Amino acid sequence: MPRLKRSPAYPSGIWNWRRRSQGTTAYNSAYTPFYFSNSGQILRSDDLNGTNLISYGTQGSDVGQFYGANSIALDSAGRVYIADTYNSRVVRIDDMNGTNWTSFGTWVPMSASS
Numbered sequence: 001m002p003r004l005k006r007s008p009a010y011p012s013g014i015w016n017w018r019r020r021s022q023g024t025t026a027y028n029s030a031y032t033p034f035y036f037s038n039s040g041q042i043l044r045s046d047d048l049n050g051t052n053l054i055s056y057g058t059q060g061s062d063v064g065q066f067y068g069a070n071s072i073a074l075d076s077a078g079r080v081y082i083a084d085t086y087n088s089r090v091v092r093i094d095d096m097n098g099t100n101w102t103s104f105g106t107w108v109p110m111s112a113s114s
Contacts, residue, residue, distance in 0.1 A: 024071045028078060040066040042082065044096050056096045061087050063101050 025035040025048075034044050040059040046052045058065050068086035075081070082091045089105035 024073070026072045026074045026080075028074050029076075034072050034074060034080060036069055036072065040069055042066075042069070042072065042080065042096070054096050056093075056098055063103075064098050066091070 025033050027033055032044060032046060033048055034042060037043055037055065041055045041057045043050075044054045044056075056064075057069075059067055061067055066082060066084045066087065069082050069084045071083035073081045078095070080093050080096070082093075084091055087105075089103045092100075092102045092104070094100040
């Protein structure tokens with residue numbers, strides 16, 4: 001089991017562990033891993049073998065969708081924070097059902113920003 005550490009890049013109370021491969025795995029207080037699939041979904045399982053796997057999201061730019069999500073963190077209340085790179089936003093959800101989806105940042109098409 002990887003050692004957990006508080007990352008100074010995240011606000012107090014958010015735990016994060018960066019793997020050496022692409023993406024991030026975050027763990028809650030029960031050491032439950034949260035990570036990404038290749039299709040942009042958030043995955044949660046009881047262990048890294050995929051026991052009792054739960055997934056949330058699809059690829060895209062609407063609510064419930066991620067595009068280029070590559071970092072995930074959890075706070076002490078169990079809320080999930082996702083860095084959604086190509087949608088230029090950070091998303092916060094309260095649980096793996098997407099409850100209280102809150103998005104920080106806005107995606108702007110390249111043609112509109114020039």
